[in-house]
Amino acid sequence: MGKNRILVVDDEEIMRSSLSDWLREDGYDVLAIEDGYKAIDLVKEEEWDLAVVDLKMPKIDGLEVLKQINKIKPKLPVIIITAYATVDTAVVAMKEGAADYIVKPFNPEEISFVIAKLVEHQRLVKENIRLRRALAKRFQFQDLVGKSAKMLDVIEMIKTVATTKSTVLIKGESGTGKELVARAIHELSPRNKHPFIAAACGAIPETLLEAELFGYEKGAFTGATSQHRGRIELADKGTLFLDEIGDISLKTQVDLLRFLQEREFRRVGGKEILTVDIRIIAATNKNLEDMIASGEFREDLYYRLNVINIVVPPLRERREDIPLLADHFLEKYCLDTGKKIDGISEQLMKVIMEYDWPGNIRQLENTIEHAVVVAKESEIQKEDLPEYLTLSKAEVDKGEASHSLEDLEKKHILHTLQTNRWNVKKSAQVLGINRVTLYNKIKKYALKQDK
Amino acid sequence: MKYFYVKSMGTVDIHLLQELCEGLQALFPYPFRIVQNMSYPLYAFEPRRSQYYAKKIIEQLLCEIPGDCEKMLCVTDVDLCTPVLTFVFGEAQLDGKVAIVSLNRLRQEFYALPSDCAMLKDRLVKECIHELGHCYGLYHCHDSQCVMFLSNNLISVDNKQRDFCDQCKEFFRTKIIKETHGQE
Numbered sequence: 001m002g003k004n005r006i007l008v009v010d011d012e013e014i015m016r017s018s019l020s021d022w023l024r025e026d027g028y029d030v031l032a033i034e035d036g037y038k039a040i041d042l043v044k045e046e047e048w049d050l051a052v053v054d055l056k057m058p059k060i061d062g063l064e065v066l067k068q069i070n071k072i073k074p075k076l077p078v079i080i081i082t083a084y085a086t087v088d089t090a091v092v093a094m095k096e097g098a099a100d101y102i103v104k105p106f107n108p109e110e111i112s113f114v115i116a117k118l119v120e121h122q123r124l125v126k127e128n129i130r131l132r133r134a135l136a137k138r139f140q141f142q143d144l145v146g147k148s149a150k151m152l153d154v155i156e157m158i159k160t161v162a163t164t165k166s167t168v169l170i171k172g173e174s175g176t177g178k179e180l181v182a183r184a185i186h187e188l189s190p191r192n193k194h195p196f197i198a199a200a201c202g203a204i205p206e207t208l209l210e211a212e213l214f215g216y217e218k219g220a221f222t223g224a225t226s227q228h229r230g231r232i233e234l235a236d237k238g239t240l241f242l243d244e245i246g247d248i249s250l251k252t253q254v255d256l257l258r259f260l261q262e263r264e265f266r267r268v269g270g271k272e273i274l275t276v277d278i279r280i281i282a283a284t285n286k287n288l289e290d291m292i293a294s295g296e297f298r299e300d301l302y303y304r305l306n307v308i309n310i311v312v313p314p315l316r317e318r319r320e321d322i323p324l325l326a327d328h329f330l331e332k333y334c335l336d337t338g339k340k341i342d343g344i345s346e347q348l349m350k351v352i353m354e355y356d357w358p359g360n361i362r363q364l365e366n367t368i369e370h371a372v373v374v375a376k377e378s379e380i381q382k383e384d385l386p387e388y389l390t391l392s393k394a395e396v397d398k399g400e401a402s403h404s405l406e407d408l409e410k411k412h413i414l415h416t417l418q419t420n421r422w423n424v425k426k427s428a429q430v431l432g433i434n435r436v437t438l439y440n441k442i443k444k445y446a447l448k449q450d451k
Numbered sequence: 452m453k454y455f456y457v458k459s460m461g462t463v464d465i466h467l468l469q470e471l472c473e474g475l476q477a478l479f480p481y482p483f484r485i486v487q488n489m490s491y492p493l494y495a496f497e498p499r500r501s502q503y504y505a506k507k508i509i510e511q512l513l514c515e516i517p518g519d520c521e522k523m524l525c526v527t528d529v530d531l532c533t534p535v536l537t538f539v540f541g542e543a544q545l546d547g548k549v550a551i552v553s554l555n556r557l558r559q560e561f562y563a564l565p566s567d568c569a570m571l572k573d574r575l576v577k578e579c580i581h582e583l584g585h586c587y588g589l590y591h592c593h594d595s596q597c598v599m600f601l602s603n604n605l606i607s608v609d610n611k612q613r614d615f616c617d618q619c620k621e622f623f624r625t626k627i628i629k630e631t632h633g634q635e
Contacts, residue, residue: 012534015535017506018534019535021533024590025543025585025591026591027591104534104535105500105532105533105534105536108537108538109603
């Protein structure tokens with residue numbers, strides 16, 4: 001284990017050398033400097049376990065150094081030392097977050113005790129961060145993170161179905177991680193050496209979907225200048241993931257049903273009957289039973305797909321997973337951005353624990369990414385969140401007595417679209433949903449841009 | 452041939468110094484030479500605190516080191532302090548040549564208790580080993596029984612042993628071997 005590092009800031013050379021000599025005898029790695037501004041830079045750039053800062057210094061006083069350090073590294077303990085103790089400065093120092101306020105010269109027993117206590121506290125803080133990260137990994141299954149009962153049920157189901165060939169239907173709201181569940185099934189299955197091919201049915205125009213799934217022969221339609229293998233063929237021996245299955249037309253539903261029944265197909269414009277060995281996993285955020293009732297989805301196809309049913313819970317129903325997920329995304333985006341951020345402030349955690357996350361985990365991930373990008377301190381703060389998350393309840397309600405969930409969703413989507421000048425791509429990112437879902441919502445709520 | 456110099460400063464009983472050398476001999480593999488100096492280090496006196504700055508005395512002693520000196524240990528009866536600490540039992544140069552220990556706060560009389568020569572000698576030996584340990588590069592030890600444990604009060608001085616713990620002993624032994632080979 002490395003030595004604990006202490007930064008000593010005092011304008012008097014004799015104090016610096018005396019204190020650092022004594023701390024070195026105690027086995028600490030000490031850097032003693034005279035300039036408070038340099039101390040602030042060093043706190044930004046390097047890792048410290050404790051800072052001991054003199055109150056009265058010519059360029060910048062100890063209280064200002066303390067304030068700055070608290071902004072940069074709120075968890076770094078700072079002891080304010082002074083030869084001119086007053087009750088006022090002691091009160092201000094403690095209010096500003098000083099770990100202690102000690103009068104020079106120190107009683108050796110007192111200073112030893114205070115420093116040992118703070119260094120030990122700092123060790124525990126660091127260990128806590130390390131353990132939380134380890135915990136996030138412990139509760140990570142493939143790319144799925146969670147320890148809630150609902151998520152553990154999903155993981156158990158994944159393990160059970162992975163070894164079989166059965167078709168799986170994954171249900172869940174947008175952004176809950178349905179594709180991650182599908183990928184986990186594939187990775188745990190004997191097919192994992194073969195391709196996992198995903199097709200976002202809702203994102204592919206209806207006219208192209210058939211050709212995209214089944215492939216086409218040269219000359220099958222205008223622009224078909226060469227033979228093209230469809231996703232079903234590409235997934236041979238592997239897994240085909242049909243996302244947004246509720247968005248496909250009745251015509252494609254018939255084609256897909258035929259393929260599922262016979263496991264044979266023809267490329268568009270082709271005569272040759274092809275066979276493949278694939279496992280089908282479908283996913284939807286729609287209520288297929290309602291769609292069957294309204295004639296929008298074929299019942300026979302539904303039963304073909306719904307052999308094994310996995311329901312991925314929305315984030316608001318697994319709130320206990322939010323800290324784990326937030327830590328997981330924090331680590332991911334720290335790696336991506338090269339930023340060194342130790343954790344998440346309590347205030348931010350409170351906000352994200354209380355929010356309902358209509359865009360589910362995708363929205364949470366985007367939120368943490370946003371916070372990491374704008375963060376200036378060693379912890380991501382409430383202020384680093386996108387504005388819509390931190391609006392007070394009163395601001396959200398603004399004179400309106402009650403809302404249904406749909407009212408709130410409509411208002412939130414409209415607000416996001418207006419904030420982003422009706423840029424659908426950007427708004428979808430902010431909301432943590434994909435563009436197709438956003439278009440569907442715009443249609444559903446008949447949202448229109450003000451001219 | 453290298454010697455350990457034990458130098459008194461102020462009023463220090465010669466018999467106590469001789470007993471100290473006998474106590475140290477068990478751990479430090481060099482012959483001891485006692486040098487008596489009755490004068491007080493007025494250059495290190497801090498009138499506002501009525502104490503003496505230990506570091507200033509060490510700096511002066513460094514200028515007086517004989518060529519055949521392995522380490523110099525100064526024993527004084529004045530009350531020692533540093534600019535940041537209200538008092539110290541002793542002070543040493545970490546990985547250096549000189550150490551100093553004060554008898555002042557090791558005496559029972561300082562705390563208005565009856566004098567106890569045996570206790571004083573035991574405390575003096577422990578604090579001298581402790582400071583000389585720093586001269587050999589040893590840091591404070593977390594083992595409260597080890598002589599390198601940081602003692603800020605007499606209870607912890609009395610509680611610790613006159614010896615290094617196994618870990619400190621190993622460090623000290625390696626250091627002595629290295630220094631001996633370095634000299635060769």
